[in-house]
Amino acid sequence: MIVRDKKVAVVGGGPGGLTLARLLQLKGAAVKVYERDTNRNVRVQGATLDLHYESGLKAIEAAGLMDAFKATYRPGNDRYRVTDEHAVIHYDEHEKESTGDFGDEWFRPEIDRSPLRDILLDSLQPDSVVWNSHIVLLERSGNGWNIIFRNGSTAYADIVVGADGANSKIRPVVTPIAPVYTGVTLLVGNIPDAEKNVPILNALVKGGKITALGKCRSLFLSEKGDGSLDVYIGWKAALDWASSSGIDLTDNMQVLAWFKEEFAGWDELWLELFDCPEAEFTYRPLHGMPLGLHWETQPNITLLGDAAHVLPPNGEGVNTAMLDALNLTECLTNGKFTELKQAIAHYENQMFERFTEEAETTAAMMEWMYALNARQVMIDMMSEMPG
Ligand SMILES: Cc1cc2nc3c(=O)[nH]c(=O)nc-3n(C[C@H](O)[C@H](O)[C@H](O)COP(=O)(O)OP(=O)(O)OC[C@H]3O[C@@H](n4cnc5c(N)ncnc54)[C@H](O)[C@@H]3O)c2cc1C
Incomplete structure (x- = not known):
């Protein structure tokens, strides 16, 4: 050797x-x-x-x-929903009988x-x-x-x-x-105790994941084992968005105001995400080799x-x-x-x-x-x- x-x-x-x-x-x-x-x-x-x-x-x-x-x-955390910006479900794996098991090539346990x-x-x-x-x-x-x-x-x-x-x-x-910047940035957040803090979205996620796509923007929610919800909000942004926007990401009210403007036309139900003072947000410009x-x-x-x-x-x-x-x-x-x-x-x-x-x-x-x-x-x- x-x-x-x-x-x-x-x-x-x-x-x-x-x-x-x-x-x-x-x-x-x-x-x-x-x-x-x-x-x-x-x-x-x-x-x-x-x-x-x-x-x-x-x-x-x-x-x-x-x-x-x-x-x-x-188990079950791999079940996906795809919605539009109004949270209308267009694809739902909760309606499937099974998502497979170990040994199946398409089974992707979380x-x-x-x-x-x-x-x-x-x-x-x-x-x-x-x-x-x-x-x-x-x-x-x-x-x-x-x-x-x-x-x-x-x-x-x-x-x-x-x-x-x-x-x-x-x-x-x-x-x-x-790595080179792709032109897309994610606002990444975590909402603790999702059942209490974001009950409507938590019910929509149903123990799995949601991708909401609309108006050239994306919003992804995923339940974690500790009862929190991870959030990725994606949009096309300048590389220096964090500094040029002047938003203080530790102030969820500022983040809320930004979301309302950047995601104009999205349903108010998503605003629940910014209502929880313990929710933490950071940002990640996406790069690739x-x-x-x-x-x-x-x-x-x-x-x-x-x-x-x-x-x-x-x-x-x-x-x-x-x-x-x-x-x-x-x-x-x-x-x-x-x-x-x-x-x-x-x-x-x-x-x-x-x-x-x-x-x-x-x-x-x-x-x-x-x-x-x-x-x-x-x-x-x-x-x-x-x-
Ligand atoms: C928002 C987001 C969502 C993602 N979702 C998925 C997904 O659903 N599924 C998936 O497969 N992948 C996903 N990825 C990609 C995935 O996270 C990475 O590809 C994966 O973690 C890479 O593993 P790694 O071990 O190479 O590096 P990392 O997981 O980044 O681990 C690197 C380690 O090195 C340590 N480190 C860093 N710098 C130093 C240093 N200077 N000295 C010593 N230690 C250091 C870090 O602390 C860390 O522990 C996602 C990525 C992002 C950004």
Whole structure:
């Protein structure tokens, strides 16, 4: 095994990095994960995730974690509704008898991000994760790398894998290619105790998810296991919207006033979202790596997940990050390669190929999702899906 007796540093303890650490440890490699969060109890933000048969679930299976996953996933949370701007339901998976089961290729079970992280963390050898390790610099050191953290500590590794997400600090060491703004921004919010705080919308979500599409804008709601509701509100905005709009996102009344103007013609029922003082909003301009992603392979450093190929949310991000981890582990441990660089090149080529297809679909999605006929396109696509 080409990584025998080598120190592997995985930078970033997201789903991609932790899956890689688990899979490599199963093969006997020496792995440390350097994560900027101060400890494992830091809240993991973001809506529930659906894992896919050919990627996320495949990695979970290879990691020997399917039983833990089955004990933790959220049956029924995958049921989707598509509405218009008046919350009239045009497509409803609650009317379907079943959305499938494990073993069905189209079954996409949902799990909250924190429990997924817990499953992966619990599977690692003790002290595998070095918390409070915000990497700021990477320097070549002999045949390996010296990693420098914000808290002043340093670490040496023979191989570095950047799994540090969309704003990766490792990426510039591997490639000058950087993500590009798509023209769409999301206002991202979380409403605690949705049953109490947003009863009308909570009933509409019905334990699953809603995408509302109308007037070239989108609104997505998703129930989480802690009873809160995640909200993504999408529209075409200037990159500097947050500063140029002058809105104080900590003041929900200002956010409400903005929504009424930007989403003029949308039903008043959505305004409930801004009525809850504990609701928190932030914003996220959506970026994606450009089509034709490719770089020259280096002998002892690579990227995976969003660090390598961030795209606007398309339902695949966590899944491809976990599949990257599986592919990279296979290349590093299957005995087919005599040199590290060959193994990394093989992994990266698979990744680039996958990206090309995904990036084209995602670019098309960003077009139709913010076009006037978005809702019909989405309903047609969902109706064609098996299951
Ligand atoms: C609004 C939104 C909705 C989404 N919805 C979905 C969805 O429904 N399904 C789906 O599959 N995907 C979804 N995605 C995409 C998904 O979140 C990402 O693709 C996925 O999390 C990528 O995993 P990762 O492990 O590569 O990176 P991340 O999950 O970003 O993890 C990176 C880790 O690195 C750590 N880190 C960052 N910088 C440093 C540093 N300097 N030093 C040390 N550690 C660092 C972070 O704290 C984090 O733990 C969504 C994304 C967004 C923005």
